[in-house]
Amino acid sequence: MIRRYGESVRPDMRYRRRPGVYAILLRGPDILTTFQEDPTPEFQLPGGGIDRGEHPIAALHREVIEETGWIIGGLRFFSTFRRFAYMPEYDLWAEKLCAIYVARPARRIGPPSEPGHTAVWMPAVEAVDRLGNAGDRAMLARLLSASR
Template structure:
């Protein structure tokens, strides 16, 4: 049962976000004004090491006024390939340069409200190149044991949907290899 979109009008637009209202027809013929958010795509990475640790950032999110662990992720710049954006974001936010990146997951974290899409990659190594170039992104940068991910989720220290999806996916990969 597909909803039909008859029109879409901007409510607020700036370089970061485009809030819109769409005239949507439901399968039963009713119409409703549905709000939606259009954003640039994002890219990030799960970077692990030989000791089964994952590179995470501890940061504050002012919108929810909460602290939590996240993988490095950010906006894909105009003309930039997702894999290049993921590598850049890891470096900027952590000070570590990831080894070869390979696709891990593609996510639409809030498809009922936004067209946001996240391209997440995986690296098995990283090399420290210096302090983060965007130190305002995180309070701390740490290598956290992958085995702690479930505890972090249960304790609400890891609540970011994309980070959670990617890390749980990595854990299922590890479990499948055993």
């Protein structure tokens, strides 16, 4: 069973399943996050939706580069969660299936190419409280507690 975080399912809404991949990018005590301006300003784990026909690992590499400007390496699968949310940028109610990987930020190749995104380093223990969704916060907290 996949754990659910966030909003309750609204019985009056029809949700479209939206698989995505996201990365916890640690370097020492710090984490690389993306700050997204719209639709709601928030810090997030870099990542996003998997395009039709795209391999999940290729999607993760693409999304991290787009949202942070960093190339990543040393990927390992960590966990999965789901959340139900309205995605205003797509005018879509989605059941987001979020696969979480732990990876190493290997090299910065430039600024984020996705408009409205900024790469932000912060202490990982601070990010546990600052990430914008409960699933991201829970995954990071779980990883940090397992590595103690």
